[in-house]
Amino acid sequence: MVQTIVSAVLPDDYHRCVRCAKWLGTREKLEAHLTAVHSMTLEEYCGKHRKSIERSIGIVKGKNPTKEGFAQDSDVPKTPRSPGVKSRQKPKKITPFFPVRRSLDDAVVEYVPKVDPYFIVDKGLTADVVFALDNEMVLYMWGPKGTCKTHTLMQMAALSRIPVIRLNCRADMRSSHFIGRIAGRQGSTFWKDGVLPKAMKYGAWLLVDEVDIAPPHILNVLQAVMDSRVLTIEDTGGVVRAHKNFRIIFDANTSGAGDPSGQYHGTHPLNESFRDRVGMWVKTSHPTESFIKNLVTRKFPALPEEEVARVAQLASKVNAGSSTVSEQLSVSIRRVLAMAMYLDSGYSWRRTLEFAIYNNVADKYELRAFKEVVKSIGL
Numbered sequence: 001m002v003q004t005i006v007s008a009v010l011p012d013d014y015h016r017c018v019r020c021a022k023w024l025g026t027r028e029k030l031e032a033h034l035t036a037v038h039s040m041t042l043e044e045y046c047g048k049h050r051k052s053i054e055r056s057i058g059i060v061k062g063k064n065p066t067k068e069g070f071a072q073d074s075d076v077p078k079t080p081r082s083p084g085v086k087s088r089q090k091p092k093k094i095t096p097f098f099p100v101r102r103s104l105d106d107a108v109v110e111y112v113p114k115v116d117p118y119f120i121v122d123k124g125l126t127a128d129v130v131f132a133l134d135n136e137m138v139l140y141m142w143g144p145k146g147t148c149k150t151h152t153l154m155q156m157a158a159l160s161r162i163p164v165i166r167l168n169c170r171a172d173m174r175s176s177h178f179i180g181r182i183a184g185r186q187g188s189t190f191w192k193d194g195v196l197p198k199a200m201k202y203g204a205w206l207l208v209d210e211v212d213i214a215p216p217h218i219l220n221v222l223q224a225v226m227d228s229r230v231l232t233i234e235d236t237g238g239v240v241r242a243h244k245n246f247r248i249i250f251d252a253n254t255s256g257a258g259d260p261s262g263q264y265h266g267t268h269p270l271n272e273s274f275r276d277r278v279g280m281w282v283k284t285s286h287p288t289e290s291f292i293k294n295l296v297t298r299k300f301p302a303l304p305e306e307e308v309a310r311v312a313q314l315a316s317k318v319n320a321g322s323s324t325v326s327e328q329l330s331v332s333i334r335r336v337l338a339m340a341m342y343l344d345s346g347y348s349w350r351r352t353l354e355f356a357i358y359n360n361v362a363d364k365y366e367l368r369a370f371k372e373v374v375k376s377i378g379l
């Protein structure tokens, strides 16, 4: 039985390397590694940990091991795959959400985001975005960290080849970041458009990311455009009329009415007259267990199904409680992907949780609550 496993996993004409969490990624010949680090023979290890051996073995075809019995790092494929492990799924083709912008000037084309082949469509969320933007509304998308806000918008644009000018707000922003400024070159001055007139002329989406971080008063420069789609630039006297495809989208962790949780430091309540000009508010929430399973399976096809299921179960169980305990205790989609990456690289669950979650939790009570959930799913 053990021999069958060994030969199924390791064909004879292949040399064998291992990626090991305990050994922190060093690759070496398998038998030598098991004896030195795990004090086990190959047969004992195969009998005990069949799944992890399938996952962790890199196979190098047609190369001899070095004298010391170690394969060279450069000989090992970056993403080791072993026979029998499910192969990478072909991403499904997604129908664009808006009419595809085919002819775009070179200057504009560089603002079209790149398509992510792993993008998963959340039908409810994308339908709301389509409705708002088709109806020329100003859209404000908000929700906890890592709930697919920015990625969804960027991918919807990418699939329809829509340019997006993305501005990440900062506390020291000025209105000139939006409008533009007089700049100098070789002894003369010229007007340099800010992101607002640029997006209006290009027919781009202006994505104002983390809008609740911006000082509220400077957002007032957007109000006239939110009302009338026309911008008058005081410094030049110029008037810019928005291209028909221009849209304004805000993206933030709070609704702009304050942060009662106190977890999103640096955010401000926004001006009510500014907020009143938003056409649609979309609130995002943590992705479902099946969404997480789907994403992790696509991105890490070699990760065994039971590990994928555990990652998804852990995230959704913690997130279900996070609304009542603390948002800090939530597992964002970024944490999910980090966990999957560690596990896929052969890290144990203990190390995975340490690196991806535990080491960044400051509050010991929250840490305890998190560990209880971990225990409850048998980890």
Ligand SMILES: Nc1ncnc2c1ncn2[C@@H]1O[C@H](COP(=O)(O)OP(=O)(O)O)[C@@H](O)[C@H]1O
Pocket (backbone or CB within 6 Å): 118, 119, 120, 121, 122, 144, 145, 146, 147, 148, 149, 150, 151, 152, 295, 333, 334
């Ligand atoms: N719908 C999705 N399909 C695939 N990957 C996604 C999706 N949404 C988010 N992600 C992944 O999660 C990461 C964080 O998502 P993001 O939208 O930036 O979060 P936030 O809600 O904080 O803006 C993205 O960089 C991407 O890798």
Ligand SMILES: [Mg+2]
Pocket (backbone or CB within 6 Å): 149, 150, 151, 209, 251
């Ligand atoms: Mg974001």
